[in-house]
Amino acid sequence: MSATASGVRSPAPTRPIARVLPMLALSHLDRDFDYVVPAELDAVAQPGVRVRVRFAGRLVDGFLLARLDTSDHPGKLGFLDKVVSAEPVLGPELLGLVDAVATRYAGTRPDVLRLAIPPRHARVENESLASGVQSIPVLRRDEWSAYRHGADFLDALGGGRAPRAVWQALPGEDWAARLADLAAVAVSSGRGAVLVVPDQRDLDRVDTACRAVLDDDAVVALAAGLGPAERYRRWLASARGRARVVIGTRSAVFAPVHDPGLVVVWDDGDDSLSEPRAPYPHAREVALLRAHRAGCAAVVGGFSRTAEAQALVETGWAHDLVATRDIVRGRVPRVTALADSDHALARDPGARAARLPAIAFAAARASLTAGHPVLVQVPRRGYVPSLACSKCRTPARCRRCHGPLALPSAPGADGAGSPTCKWCGTADPSYSCPTCGSRALRAVVVGAGRTAEELGRAFSGVTVRQSGGTSVLDTVPGGPAIVVSTVGAEPVADGGYGAALLLDGWALLGRADLRAAEQTLRRWMAAATLVRPSTEGGEVVVVADSGLPTVQALVRWDPVGHARTELAERTEVGFPPAVHIAAVDGTTESLRALLDSARLPDDAVTLGPVDLPPGERLPFGSEIDADSSAPVERMLVRVPRSSGAALSRALGEARAVVGAKKTASALRIQVDPLRIG
Structure with a gap:
């Protein structure tokens, strides 16, 4: 489909102008450009097809958006170089959606198009897709x-x-x-x-x-x-x-x-x-x-x-x-909440061996006796993923890089299972607390591996399965068994679980995250829905403080009320979704340049700059300059919901201005990110 280069190229006889969106990375070049359609490409150069055009002396990919009779450009126009494929992959409905998403998130259309349209595969395009007569769908109401x-x-x-x-x-x-x-x-x-x-x-x-x-x-x-x-x-x-x-x-x-x-x-x-x-x-x-x-x-x-x-x-x-x-009450399992304390564990020797309060231990035992599997949800995988001093509770840190220490496996005579740094991998079998000098360590959070080991000892002769990490089970058979799963990896049991034990609730609720309570309830409910209803003996035991609103929402099975409360609390303090917040990451210089160029709404409030949130990683080499040695910071811009569109538009326009000047490092803009800080 290449245009011939010999002789003088003549434009197409009708609608000779092609409006093209080049797939360029720079935000200030996110606009349409006009090209002349050569006569030899007239038939295939239709709206929605992939094309190649010459831009700033090099060939770039693009999409043909429309065919026009005339162009508004006063200068001389270049010719389309090539129609890559006659397949119209960018239809009007998709193009409109791409425009809307780019505007909503202060992004560029080429970035959205890379998400929306998969890379071309020429052989597949040449395949014929047979379409037989389709039968009437089965309607179930x-x-x-x-x-x-x-x-x-x-x-x-x-x-x-x-x-x-x-x-x-x-x-x-x-x-x-x-x-x-x-x-x-x-x-x-x-x-x-x-x-x-x-x-x-x-x-x-x-x-x-x-x-x-x-x-x-x-x-x-x-x-x-x-x-x-x-x-x-x-x-x-x-x-x-x-x-x-x-x-x-x-x-x-x-x-x-x-x-x-x-x-x-x-x-x-x-x-x-x-x-x-x-x-x-x-x-x-x-x-x-x-x-x-x-x-x-x-x-x-x-x-x-x-x-x-x-x-x-x-x-x-x-x-x-x-x-x-x-109807809800007839479908839900019975939910019991209790605190995980040493006093509760001391009530039953078997419960103490399994690291379960007596009520949870009894629920598991009753389910196994009735011939049903038991689901045990733990927040972390591994053996003991977090350690602290047993005497003063100071978190255990690596003496080499100050990273967190963990137990990757059970301690053994050969030295395996020694406290090991999760950052550099250095083992420290002779660790001593820098605060009090104690050499005893305790688990802050017990992982799935250690939990499975303890339950295997407590319920002798019962099959114990693990699901999580690289080994996620989709389903498990019915019958007495214990399934230890990390959050989100819970398999579906044939006939449903007889009981579910949700351990270490404090580890989920105690995270410094705006969505901690919401996410915790979501994870608990996802596990609880796999349990048989209370009318069939199903029981869920959540090891957490029963006075917490999130725990009460699980006990009452009231996700709507919990979401209503969450929304009201966020509205009161000005958190999403009651407001729109944009997180702008970049160097101090680039942040200042952006804010100087942005025509923010009058009701916008700027917060920061501050350090990036812990664990945040930036895509160096793409949006943030890889060669920049200046520290990257985060600026927050908050507006009421009514000004969300104006905020996105202002940030998108300002980034284009800053990018065109090429006087500052690149920026990353996230509108309504999941995590703010």
Whole structure:
């Protein structure tokens, strides 16, 4: 498809101007440029195709946005160099969404396009995608009757309208099947659906559920684990209109489904739904933008609820989709909260050996006796991932690099299992506390490995399985067994668990994080939903202070009330989502240059600069200059929700100005980041 270089090139006879967006990294070059379409490329140079153009003396990739009769540019225009592919991959709906996301997150369109459109695979484009006659989807509505207005929501969706809801899934709910129900209703109305989930395990469940009610050809699953050829093949199946339902992880929210009628985001509190690459969009926010622009239905669902989802309900943007309290009480397991204390452990020798309070030990023993597995959730993997002086509680630190010491395995006669630095890997078998001189160490948090070892000794003869790290189990069989899992790696048990023990709750709740309480409740509820209901003997024991609001929300099974309280508290102190906050990272010089150039809203408040949060890593070599030796700092800019769009626009324009001057190091801008500091 290359244009010939011999002779004089003549422009196309009709609409000879091509408006092109070059894929350039510099923010001040995020704009359209006009080129002349040569006559030999007239047929293939259509809106949405990939092209190559000459820019500043070099060839760069780009997308052809439109064909025009005339150009506003007064000077001489260059010719399109090449049409890389005649496949129109950037349709009008996707282009509009890309523009909206770039504006919302003070980013650039090329950065968003790299997230939205996978790299081209030429061989796949030449394959023919056969499209057979698709059968009528299987419509299931009965299970949705358990939720107030559930039937009405399905009627509105099937009637071609655009209902929006925050769905509170019942404990024990086959949520993947319910999402498949929604997708089938959308397809039955002649429209498409996009279902976004946090990880591969969730994707596999939803994919299986959707294929049970829809033809295989109508469903594609997109994930990062696919090879470039297969991912592009499935993406094209959606772009060409064969696949009407796309399931995938965060980037699938951009999938080019024809005539989208439904966008769903499951478990929006999961960190993996936040994109770690510029401009750092969250899949939930992209889905909401897409639903608004496309006029389609939107569902944000989960077993727990985020403050952001609650804000959608309280502002009237979405409706609640919840069950009545009578139905909830019939589905939940019995939840008991108790403090983890030495006094409680002393009540029962077996409980002390298992490092469990007596009530938790009794619940596990009752479940095993009844022939059901027991789930034990621990916050950390490893053996003993955190150590402190047994006498004065001073955290144990490496004498070489001052990193934290941990026990990677059980102590042995050969020296294995000695306290080892988690930073430099140096073992310190003769450690002594620099504060009091004691050589005795205690566990601050006990990991999954140590917990499994202790439970194996306490419940002799019972199978103990571990799930976490590089060895995550998807399912476990029914029958008496103990499953020790790290947070987020809990496998599904055949028939459900008889009991779940949620250990070391203080380690989750005590984190210095704005979302600590919200995330803790989400993780507890995700584990508790795998347990049989109380009517069948299911029991959950959470080892945490019962007086804490988060613990009480679990005991009462009230994620909506917890989210409502979280939102009210954040509103009172001016935290997201009650306000919009932009975190700007860069050197002191670049931060000053940005703020001098930015026309911030009148109600903007600047905070800082301060040091970067602990553990924060910057993408050196991309947005932040790798050669800069100046320290990187963070500046926060806060505005009311009504000024969020103005803030993003001001920061985006200011970064373009600073970038054009080339007088300061590059900057990183994150709008509404998950972690502020």
